[in-house]
Amino acid sequence: MSDTQWEALSNQAVAACGALYFLALLAYLVQWSALRTVPQAASAAHAEAGSVAVATGPAKTVVADPHRAALTGRLGLVLTIFATAIHAVALVARGLAADPDRVPWGNMYEFTLSGTFFVSLTFLISYRRLALEWLSPLVVGFVVTVQMVAVIWLYAPVSPLTEALNSPWLVIHVVSAVIATAAFTLGGIVSALYLFKARSPEAGGYLARVPDLRTLDVVAYRLHAFAFPVWTFAVLITGPIWAHQAWSSYWNWDPKEVWAFITWVVYAAYLHARATAGWKGRKAAYLALIGVATLLFNFIGINYFSTSTQHGYANSAPSQVDG
Amino acid sequence: MADLRLDDATPEEAPEPGRRPGELTVLEALRWAWRQLTSMRTALILLLLLALAAVPGSVIPQRGVDSLKTVRWQTQHPDLTPIYEKLQLFSVYTSVWFSAIYILLLISLIGCIVPRLAVYWRAMRKQPPPAPRHLDRLPDHTSYDTTVGASSVLPSAAAVLRDRGYRVLVDDEAGTVSAERGYLREAGNLLFHVAVLIVLVGFAMGGLFGYKGGVIVVVGSGFSNNLTQYDDFVPGSLFNPDWMEDFSFTIDRFDVEWIESGRGKGLARKFVSALRYRESPESPERTYDLRVNHPLTIGRTEVFLIGHGYAPVITVRDGNGDIAYSGPTIFLPEDLNFLSFGVVKASAAAPTQLGLEGFFYPTYLKVDGNPINVMGDDRNPTLSMLVYAGDVGLDDGSPQSVFVLDKSETEQVRSPDGKPFRVDLQVGQGITLPDRLGSVSFEGVETWNKVQISRTPGKWLTLAGVVLALVGMLGSLFIRPRRVWVRVGPPTEQGPGAGTMVEVAGLDRSGNGDLPTELAAIEAALQAQVPRVSEESS
Numbered sequence A: 001m002s003d004t005q006w007e008a009l010s011n012q013a014v015a016a017c018g019a020l021y022f023l024a025l026l027a028y029l030v031q032w033s034a035l036r037t038v039p040q041a042a043s044a045a046h047a048e049a050g051s052v053a054v055a056t057g058p059a060k061t062v063v064a065d066p067h068r069a070a071l072t073g074r075l076g077l078v079l080t081i082f083a084t085a086i087h088a089v090a091l092v093a094r095g096l097a098a099d100p101d102r103v104p105w106g107n108m109y110e111f112t113l114s115g116t117f118f119v120s121l122t123f124l125i126s127y128r129r130l131a132l133e134w135l136s137p138l139v140v141g142f143v144v145t146v147q148m149v150a151v152i153w154l155y156a157p158v159s160p161l162t163e164a165l166n167s168p169w170l171v172i173h174v175v176s177a178v179i180a181t182a183a184f185t186l187g188g189i190v191s192a193l194y195l196f197k198a199r200s201p202e203a204g205g206y207l208a209r210v211p212d213l214r215t216l217d218v219v220a221y222r223l224h225a226f227a228f229p230v231w232t233f234a235v236l237i238t239g240p241i242w243a244h245q246a247w248s249s250y251w252n253w254d255p256k257e258v259w260a261f262i263t264w265v266v267y268a269a270y271l272h273a274r275a276t277a278g279w280k281g282r283k284a285a286y287l288a289l290i291g292v293a294t295l296l297f298n299f300i301g302i303n304y305f306s307t308s309t310q311h312g313y314a315n316s317a318p319s320q321v322d323g
Numbered sequence B: 001m002a003d004l005r006l007d008d009a010t011p012e013e014a015p016e017p018g019r020r021p022g023e024l025t026v027l028e029a030l031r032w033a034w035r036q037l038t039s040m041r042t043a044l045i046l047l048l049l050l051a052l053a054a055v056p057g058s059v060i061p062q063r064g065v066d067s068l069k070t071v072r073w074q075t076q077h078p079d080l081t082p083i084y085e086k087l088q089l090f091s092v093y094t095s096v097w098f099s100a101i102y103i104l105l106l107i108s109l110i111g112c113i114v115p116r117l118a119v120y121w122r123a124m125r126k127q128p129p130p131a132p133r134h135l136d137r138l139p140d141h142t143s144y145d146t147t148v149g150a151s152s153v154l155p156s157a158a159a160v161l162r163d164r165g166y167r168v169l170v171d172d173e174a175g176t177v178s179a180e181r182g183y184l185r186e187a188g189n190l191l192f193h194v195a196v197l198i199v200l201v202g203f204a205m206g207g208l209f210g211y212k213g214g215v216i217v218v219v220g221s222g223f224s225n226n227l228t229q230y231d232d233f234v235p236g237s238l239f240n241p242d243w244m245e246d247f248s249f250t251i252d253r254f255d256v257e258w259i260e261s262g263r264g265k266g267l268a269r270k271f272v273s274a275l276r277y278r279e280s281p282e283s284p285e286r287t288y289d290l291r292v293n294h295p296l297t298i299g300r301t302e303v304f305l306i307g308h309g310y311a312p313v314i315t316v317r318d319g320n321g322d323i324a325y326s327g328p329t330i331f332l333p334e335d336l337n338f339l340s341f342g343v344v345k346a347s348a349a350a351p352t353q354l355g356l357e358g359f360f361y362p363t364y365l366k367v368d369g370n371p372i373n374v375m376g377d378d379r380n381p382t383l384s385m386l387v388y389a390g391d392v393g394l395d396d397g398s399p400q401s402v403f404v405l406d407k408s409e410t411e412q413v414r415s416p417d418g419k420p421f422r423v424d425l426q427v428g429q430g431i432t433l434p435d436r437l438g439s440v441s442f443e444g445v446e447t448w449n450k451v452q453i454s455r456t457p458g459k460w461l462t463l464a465g466v467v468l469a470l471v472g473m474l475g476s477l478f479i480r481p482r483r484v485w486v487r488v489g490p491p492t493e494q495g496p497g498a499g500t501m502v503e504v505a506g507l508d509r510s511g512n513g514d515l516p517t518e519l520a521a522i523e524a525a526l527q528a529q530v531p532r533v534s535e536e537s538s
């Protein structure tokens, strides 16, 4: 296949997986409406006991239509799996559309496409381990929205990587950064839920279907505990190795590096907060949200505030990761 | 942050009689301060402060990162500059306040881990603690009845727990098994924090004893490694120029591959500089193809190719007809197509000094009367510059001034019709300036390479440090320290066949929250050996 054909395939796959994610979202919405019931008072006692395992589902509720709920829930999951598979095709095709073939993260569009893919993949992988069914509508909704933003505002035609980006370290560096970003994002979503739930523990609707505070805290912690070492590997090991090869010094304090470091420090603070009396729970969850904010700022905001750097080849590149 | 009271990290000691509460001796105050500094809460605050303190450096140009940009910013913001200068905002990462935060963090870290090393050492060799009196009060607790006698339940329980990697202590008298695992979690945590120290030491070594310098070398000419030859040079605070290795190199050729068609048309890739070098004046000459991402290592110094551009060969003759300036002039690329900006300062020109400022188009094309640059390859090299007469200043040798023309003491040269006089030249052409000021000719195009040269002592130490930190962190985050107790007692229901009640309870010390799963697995394994009383027999 020619490069143009690959690019067209990639675009079609993006459209297809977008549609599938959207259908999955619809299925989940139907599921939630079928589940829309009065939560029983038991839920409050549940949270008190503090003995609920991660695997324990949401508090007991009377399900209006259990059959329809189960069916649509399963449908949503199947659609999400298909969407993620096609999402993968879109990424691979994007890489093959470049000449020479390359990894699909040359610009903001591709980075966003990869990021959302890993959000969805990480979610599916931890779906059973962390019993994440309740998180489905949020994740699928998030992926669909961000993907739409990417297609509408960030789309850029395929172009070759600049020389400095042409390094195996870049592949390792970026793939780990994207995976960590995806897991941090999921962790951030769960932490946000934690805060909502902590504010109105008796709330009905979606929040009633979300597990109790302790479970939310543990799920958020486990996502962060996975993401943190991966992020460390990405920004404090492979990033510097690559920077050293390309720019002669492994740490340059350039804005991207500074913000990756800030993110790292904030999440280190999150982990400390969880072990500090008075910072457990709410404040730790706020730190997790600050962490996501620093990630996003590094990805988007810094391009507008940046004091850009001298890094010759890497800097003037149109297709650099930094966008 | 309302509850950041300093006193809640440690329990307050009861005041001695005869003294007002709150009165402290110097020693006590010092001890108090030390405990505060090394508390988890302080570490947390310092970490957050460090993150916050790093922010300004990403928004305000930093001298150590991009000096040219810093100077430009400073000329644009004359009011803010002195204030920022006072606050050390142009060198955030070496500023007093940034250093203060990380040094405090460092002290806090040392004060935190050193005492814990001893605690850990003792804990490491401790037996699992005896079972609490009321196992059923632990949050994670189960029990069941079995027909097997108490004396044979305990060995089975011990075996099951040992199989699962627990350290086990059987107390036949009390009828309990105590078990603990995950001793290495704390080791991981300590390793991580020690490794942070290692990283900081390695980083500091690079910062203190290393150097980083850049030089623009016109292809065809050479460089030898001494201070005077650098365009910019950032030494570590304890750097000694005697340590510089005595190497030299010449760039013989520079090849670029231009993308001719398809995507990315007009862009360059595969930059290769053919280098001839000597490690020292006595050593034999060698060759190396210097490429991006493939530095040349000479001794402990590394040489990197980090940029390239064009150097049009320009000759300026003055009003007397003498050559006032001649040679390849380095133009800095403004965009990916290598539209480049440069400056000529003919300070030797007489009677009037001359300055030129303008653009170099590698592949010039006029479209609808507008000049455009088609691509980065020099297929139709063209110069387009404006001329200034007057005092252009003496080149004082500071790196950025080469690329900036100070026009304050000059006047723009104009054509008879009053329009700015343009020097538009293609290779081989020349032009005479109005008012008998002289002439300018464009003789050819050369290329230059930007070469970065650096020496980074401690870089392997730093790398080893981060890798150890990662290993320690993995241990600390994923090793699950747990305590499990099994107790046997009289059965809940007396009856024929009923023998023993088995209680299993545990404590999770990792915050991972998966203890119930673990307890369920332990119970299942135990029931395989010590079966639960079945419905019929009870």
Ligand code: HEM
Pocket (backbone or CB within 6 Å): A267, A268, A271, A272, A274, A275, B038, B039, B040, B041, B043, B105, B106, B108, B109, B110, B112, B113, B188, B189, B192, B193, B196, B472, B473, B476, B477
């Ligand atoms: C440069 C400063 C520091 C950094 C970058 C840092 C980073 C971290 C990170 C990333 C973790 C989570 C991974 C792990 O558990 O090993 C952690 C945990 C921990 N840190 Fe630090 N830390 C620093 C200073 C300190 C200080 C000064 C203390 C003592 C007060 C401390 C005490 C702890 C403890 C007790 C844990 C375990 C928390 C838990 O049980 O989950 N750290 N630290």
